[in-house]
Amino acid sequence: MTRYAFFLGCTTPVRAMNYELSTRRVAAKLGIELVDLPFTCCGYPIESINRDAAMLMTMRNFALAEANGLDMITVCSACTGALTRFSGEFKEDEALRNKTLGQLKLAGLEYKGSTRVRHFARVLYEEVGVEKLKAAVVQNLGALRVLTHYGCHYVRPSESYGGFDDPETPSTLDELVRVTGAESVTMPNKNVCCGAPLLSVDKNLALSMAEIKLQMAQAANVDALVVVCPFCGISYDRGQLEIEAELQRKYGIPVLYYPQLLGMAMGLSPRDLGFMMNSVKVQGLLGKLSGYAAGVKT
Amino acid sequence: MSKRDSVNASEINETFCRQVLAKPGGERFRACFQCGTCTASCPVRAIDSRYNPRVLVKMVELGLRDRVLKSDALWLCSMCYLCHERCPEEVRFPELMTVLRNMAVDAGYIHPSYAKLSSIVAEQGRIYEVDDFINMRRKQLGLPLVSSDREQWGKIGTQLRFGKQ
Numbered sequence: 001m002t003r004y005a006f007f008l009g010c011t012t013p014v015r016a017m018n019y020e021l022s023t024r025r026v027a028a029k030l031g032i033e034l035v036d037l038p039f040t041c042c043g044y045p046i047e048s049i050n051r052d053a054a055m056l057m058t059m060r061n062f063a064l065a066e067a068n069g070l071d072m073i074t075v076c077s078a079c080t081g082a083l084t085r086f087s088g089e090f091k092e093d094e095a096l097r098n099k100t101l102g103q104l105k106l107a108g109l110e111y112k113g114s115t116r117v118r119h120f121a122r123v124l125y126e127e128v129g130v131e132k133l134k135a136a137v138v139q140n141l142g143a144l145r146v147l148t149h150y151g152c153h154y155v156r157p158s159e160s161y162g163g164f165d166d167p168e169t170p171s172t173l174d175e176l177v178r179v180t181g182a183e184s185v186t187m188p189n190k191n192v193c194c195g196a197p198l199l200s201v202d203k204n205l206a207l208s209m210a211e212i213k214l215q216m217a218q219a220a221n222v223d224a225l226v227v228v229c230p231f232c233g234i235s236y237d238r239g240q241l242e243i244e245a246e247l248q249r250k251y252g253i254p255v256l257y258y259p260q261l262l263g264m265a266m267g268l269s270p271r272d273l274g275f276m277m278n279s280v281k282v283q284g285l286l287g288k289l290s291g292y293a294a295g296v297k298t
Numbered sequence: 299m300s301k302r303d304s305v306n307a308s309e310i311n312e313t314f315c316r317q318v319l320a321k322p323g324g325e326r327f328r329a330c331f332q333c334g335t336c337t338a339s340c341p342v343r344a345i346d347s348r349y350n351p352r353v354l355v356k357m358v359e360l361g362l363r364d365r366v367l368k369s370d371a372l373w374l375c376s377m378c379y380l381c382h383e384r385c386p387e388e389v390r391f392p393e394l395m396t397v398l399r400n401m402a403v404d405a406g407y408i409h410p411s412y413a414k415l416s417s418i419v420a421e422q423g424r425i426y427e428v429d430d431f432i433n434m435r436r437k438q439l440g441l442p443l444v445s446s447d448r449e450q451w452g453k454i455g456t457q458l459r460f461g462k463q
Binding site for chain 2: 008010011013014015017020021024036037038039040041045046047048049050051052053056057060089093096103104106107108152153156157158167168191192193195197198200201202205208209212274
């Protein structure tokens with residue numbers, strides 16, 4: 001059994017419990033143990049206010065994981081990006097490193113630099129691998145056509161991710177989708193931004209950005225959008241309802257977190273995958289899968 | 299800033315440019331030759347003309363400190379890193395943006411949404427409070443309670459400085 005510290009971040013455990021639940025269930029079934037530690041915010045939201053404060057927050061999390069002898073798994077791409085970038089800058093920026101280590105020491109913590117952080121989907125791709133995932137599929141999702149959304153920080157800035165996937169036209173999530181038998185529709189502009197970082201600054205602007213991907217999904221006539229970040233998920237799922245209400249337009253495009261899609265293929269129940277918490281209803285999508293448990297509470 | 303806005307010599311702050319260059323993340327901006335790849339790549343600019351990364355770099359270069367730091371546009375970057383990937387001069391625009399936002403905060407021009415955020419983070423270590431309602435919902439779903447170590451966090455939270463250091 002592989003063990004990782006589960007870095008949940010702030011948003012997933014409060015606003016995307018369907019993502020968290022499906023991740024935990026899928027991980028358990030694949031023999032990946034996720035250990036909960038008292039982590040805090042990754043530091044990313046604080047970077048715009050004060051970079052040094054963000055660095056301290058990031059490195060406290062690393063110190064905690066290292067003290068437990070574990071690498072970290074994340075589910076939020078913004079957390080992944082911040083933790084990865086900051087741990088790199090920690091090594092490069094000697095002045096800030098010394099300042100941060102001094103601050104950690106006052107809290108009884110230290111960090112030697114041994115902990116690695118990766119997104120859950122990346123661990124599925126790199127450590128479990130598509131062949132082993134294919135072997136875990138019991139329900140073929142061949143009836144579904146989906147459009148992937150990588151989100152920005154899953155692959156960018158590329159130099160922080162050491163050659164994992166292409167920062168402009170990534171493909172690893174499409175490969176993970178195909179594991180389930182579902183079709184991953186090919187479209188240009190794989191790098192659009194969901195707009196979520198601007199939700200609290202200018203909501204209309206943020207929702208206008210989100211709508212671009214919804215229009216793409218509608219044009220491609222897909223059964224669902226597949227995402228790997230709670231911010232993208234909230235933008236497209238809950239945000240979709242707001243866009244529909246505000247602009248009197250109808251999209252009705254279910255938004256699935258990748259573990260929800262994979263979990264269906266692995267035979268996990270709709271309840272275990274948290275479908276009752278999806279804002280855009282998924283019954284139509286589930287109805288296309290003969291033999292898959294249909295009892296979704298809404 | 300619209301194209302028609304002229305620059306008044308009295309607005310030019312000669313030390314601003316040097317201050318930006320001296321900060322980690324600000325070192326590369328003088329390499330910009332105004333090609334506009336950033337602006338052409340920008341998903342925010344595609345929708346909202348208030349925001350233009352190329353013009354922002356030029357304004358910093360011209361030393362228009364107050365206009366830059368007081369600008370609403372400073373808070374409109376979504377940090378998607380597309381300009382970062384494409385810039386032929388490796389200006390590292392998102393890092394420059396962080397430098398400018400940090401300087402704006404130090405000068406007292408924090409965006410209200412970020413001001414709210416910093417106080418809850420300092421206190422709780424999170425951007426959303428995990429209250430009894432959330433924990434009850436989590437319990438119903440079979441999710442563990444969100445683990446926290448308030449005492450440990452206190453030793454870090456009290457060291458965080460969000461304004462001028």
